Amino acid sequence: MSGPILHTKNITMRFGGLMAVDQVQLKVFKNDLVGIIGPNGAGKTTVFNMITGIYTPSAGEIILQDKNINNERAYTISKLGVARTFQNIRLFKDLSVIDNIRLAGHQKLTYSGISSILRTKNFKEQEEKLTEKAIKLLKIFKLEDKKDFLARNLPYGKQRRLEIARALATDPKLLLLDEPAAGMNPKETRELSDLIIWLRDYFKIAILLIEHDMGLVMNVCERIYVLDYGKLIAEGNPSEIQNNPKVIEAYLGTSEVD
Amino acid sequence: MDYLAHLTLNCGIFIILAVSLNLINGMAGQFSLGHAGFWAIGAYTGAAFSTFAPLPIPDWMNLLVGCGVGGISASIAGVLIGIPCLRLRGDYLAIATLGFSEIIRLIIINMDVVGGPRGFTNIPKWANLGWVYLWVVITILVISNLMKGTHGRAIISIREDEIAAESLGINTFKYKLLAFVVGSGFAGVAGALFAYSQQFIHPNGFNFLWSVIILLMIILGGLGSITGAVVGAIILTLLPEVLRLMGPTISEWRMVIYSLLLILLMLWRPQGIFGKHEFKIFSLIKRLKT
Numbered sequence: 001m002s003g004p005i006l007h008t009k010n011i012t013m014r015f016g017g018l019m020a021v022d023q024v025q026l027k028v029f030k031n032d033l034v035g036i037i038g039p040n041g042a043g044k045t046t047v048f049n050m051i052t053g054i055y056t057p058s059a060g061e062i063i064l065q066d067k068n069i070n071n072e073r074a075y076t077i078s079k080l081g082v083a084r085t086f087q088n089i090r091l092f093k094d095l096s097v098i099d100n101i102r103l104a105g106h107q108k109l110t111y112s113g114i115s116s117i118l119r120t121k122n123f124k125e126q127e128e129k130l131t132e133k134a135i136k137l138l139k140i141f142k143l144e145d146k147k148d149f150l151a152r153n154l155p156y157g158k159q160r161r162l163e164i165a166r167a168l169a170t171d172p173k174l175l176l177l178d179e180p181a182a183g184m185n186p187k188e189t190r191e192l193s194d195l196i197i198w199l200r201d202y203f204k205i206a207i208l209l210i211e212h213d214m215g216l217v218m219n220v221c222e223r224i225y226v227l228d229y230g231k232l233i234a235e236g237n238p239s240e241i242q243n244n245p246k247v248i249e250a251y252l253g254t255s256e257v258d
Numbered sequence: 259m260d261y262l263a264h265l266t267l268n269c270g271i272f273i274i275l276a277v278s279l280n281l282i283n284g285m286a287g288q289f290s291l292g293h294a295g296f297w298a299i300g301a302y303t304g305a306a307f308s309t310f311a312p313l314p315i316p317d318w319m320n321l322l323v324g325c326g327v328g329g330i331s332a333s334i335a336g337v338l339i340g341i342p343c344l345r346l347r348g349d350y351l352a353i354a355t356l357g358f359s360e361i362i363r364l365i366i367i368n369m370d371v372v373g374g375p376r377g378f379t380n381i382p383k384w385a386n387l388g389w390v391y392l393w394v395v396i397t398i399l400v401i402s403n404l405m406k407g408t409h410g411r412a413i414i415s416i417r418e419d420e421i422a423a424e425s426l427g428i429n430t431f432k433y434k435l436l437a438f439v440v441g442s443g444f445a446g447v448a449g450a451l452f453a454y455s456q457q458f459i460h461p462n463g464f465n466f467l468w469s470v471i472i473l474l475m476i477i478l479g480g481l482g483s484i485t486g487a488v489v490g491a492i493i494l495t496l497l498p499e500v501l502r503l504m505g506p507t508i509s510e511w512r513m514v515i516y517s518l519l520l521i522l523l524m525l526w527r528p529q530g531i532f533g534k535h536e537f538k539i540f541s542l543i544k545r546l547k548t
Contacts, residue, residue: 052425078427092418094482094534095411102408103415107427109408113436116407117400123407130408170427 003066004029005174005206006051006082011060013046013230020046022230023060028174032206033197035221037214037241039250042227044210045087048176052084053077065173079107083172085163087179087210093152097143097162100151101134104169134169140202141165157188161195168203175199177209181216193219218242226250263387267455269495270390271448274397276475276491277484278444281401283473284482284534285410286437287417288344289352291469295359296442298464299335300328300449302372305381305459312382321384325393325450332446333439335362340438344431359469366461377460378453385454393451397444402484402536404440413437417482478523480530485537490530 006028013021021043028034036044049055051062053074062069069077083104092100109130115123138144141161146154154162160180167175180196181189193216200207211217217224218238226234226241228250234241241247279293307327312320343354367375404410412433415423423430453459471494479490497519501512508515523531 054421054425073429074421074424075427075429078425084425086422090419090422092415092422094418095414099411103411103423103428104426106408106412111407113404113407113409116409117403119403127407166426 004063005032005065006208007063008047008051009061009063011047011050011057011062013043013050013055014058019230021050021057021227024225024227024230024232026208026225026232028206028208030173030206031200031204032208033200033220033222034206034208035217035224036208036210036227037212037217037224038227041229043230044227045178046230047227048084048178048210051077051176052082075107078170078172081171081173082176083167083170083174084176085160085167085178085180087182089159089163091151091159091163091166093150095151096148097151097154098131098134098138098147100162100166101137101169102130104166105130105133107170137165137169157184160184160192164195164199168199172205174206174208177207177211179210179212181211181213189213189216192216196220265496265499267387267390269492270387270394271452271455272472272475272491272495273394273488274448274451275445275472276479276487277397277401278441278448279472280476280479280482280484280487281405281413281437281444282441284476284480284487285405285417286413286434288434288438289348290355290438290441291352291466291473292339292355292357292359293442293445293472294464294466294468295339295355295362296332296335296445297449297452297468298359298362298366298461300332300446301453301459301464302366302378302449303331303446304328304450305378305453306372308382308384308454309378309380317382317384318389321389321454324384324454325447328450328453329443329447332449333443335446336439336442337435340435340442344434344438356466356469359464360466363461363464366464375461377458379458381453381457381459383454383457385451390451390455393447397447398484398488401440401444405484409433409436414482474520476530478520478530480532480534482534483530483532483536485535486530486532489532 004027008024008026010023010025011021012023024047036047038044046055050057053072057070064080064082069080092103109126111123111126135144138147143158143162143165151159151162164180181192184192196207197220221238223235223237224241225232226247233246233250234244275293275297282288282290304324304327307324313323339358343351346354366372372378412428415428416430416434420430475490475494476487478493479486498512498516501515502509
């Protein structure tokens with residue numbers, strides 16, 4: 001086995017005097033399904049923002065396939081194979097569903113602006129291929145009948161699915177999901193669990209997810225990292241995490257009697 | 259007849275300006291208030307070319323070269339202004355672009371070669387209605403075709419959500435700059451055409467007020483809609499003239515009525531006449547058939 005796809009070596013993020021993330025080590029291997037949990041404000045999303053280049057870590061190193069990506073811009077990191085979804089859905093709301101997906105194929109297209117103005121053969125061929133690929137992906141996510149709807153007109157659960165589909169359209173090696181089950185009902189959450197596992201196997205990607213829904217995390221993830229106040233307090237498989245006293249303390253507090 | 263021809267020609271020039279500003283403000287969502295500056299650069303470089311260095315070729319060819327000179331020099335100015343300014347967002351970008359367009363105007367006033375505060379006179383009359391509308395068609399075709407490809411989608415994604423766009427591998431700065439450069443380039447072409455049809459240009463004819471009026475055109479038509487920009491440009495060019503023709507009382511109050519109409523429209527339809535939609539003749543025919 002080769003080394004991890006993603007390795008964060010003691011990454012730290014300081015906002016002024018606030019230590020949002022403190023020396024966190026994560027490793028994600030090929031085909032891994034890893035979860036990050038922790039109470040609100042533990043720094044989970046900040047970790048995502050550092051990995052995807054929205055923030056630059058104050059200290060530490062982020063290694064993506066043996067390459068340091070600390071100072072790379074977000075669009076370069078996307079080209080290197082990291083895709084993500086957002087906690088509060090960030091779709092292109094005034095674009096159609098299919099255009100949301102087509103946009104994600106942007107980096108794979110090679111035609112120039114001039115050939116799009118002149119409608120050259122190259123332009124038409126590449127656009128056709130892109131559309132075909134987008135429809136295929138929409139079919140997987142059962143959204144193909146909604147392809148010409150504006151993204152803003154989709155119901156909430158479908159918007160979440162579209163965001164995952166859009167992230168996958170960049171052909172990532174590592175997919176980061178930020179609270180994919182937020183706002184979903186139990187039935188939708190169960191469907192999402194199955195979908196996440198299926199996606200991992202079908203696209204042969206590694207998935208790293210943040211989630212508050214413990215049912216989903218324990219079902220889906222093979223390894224779990226627990227963050228509290230920016231510090232990594234535990235890691236292990238679901239049953240280890242469930243019985244870890246530090247995790248219980250972080251979530252429920254300590255009893256004063258003992 | 260002359261009056262009507264003049265109005266139609268002005269409509270054409272403003273359609274080019276509105277459609278090109280719409281690319282920057284409506285499509286890329288970058289609030290620029292400096293369009294009159296690029297228009298002025300195009301007008302003055304075009305005029306300077308025709309007066310100081312016309313090529314020994316027929317007038318219509320010279321016209322095309324002149325429009326090219328105006329457009330390219332405005333694009334270059336667009337790159338120079340865009341690189342520092344496009345790092346700013348929202349109101350700050352608006353203030354910075356506004357500042358640059360005023361700087362351009364003041365530089366022109368202080369340049370004696372191009373007439374300075376007296377204005378640039380004796381520009382050859384190369385352009386007529388036909389040439390202006392040929393450029394209107396070119397502008398609309400280029401911009402609407404560009405918007406249908408991946409570059410156009412990337413430009414729109416910046417307006418929709420910059421962080422999401424970056425996370426999908428889109429170099430947002432590059433596409434902001436592309437929109438800015440193409441937009442200012444066409445404003446430059448409009449300037450050259452303006453110079454070749456009016457034969458006289460004056461720096462104060464390109465002041466801040468005109469940037470605002472072009473902005474009004476695209477807001478009225480619907481930010482993000484090319485059809486909206488065209489319709490907005492036509493309405494705002496014709497409206498004051500139509501009010502002028504409606505008898506002495508209305509004529510006296512025409513600027514008040516003009517402003518009132520704008521306020522009412524914004525109250526009733528804040529997204530503009532077309533919103534973000536385009537008028538598509540083919541889908542209309544299809545809908546009428548079924």
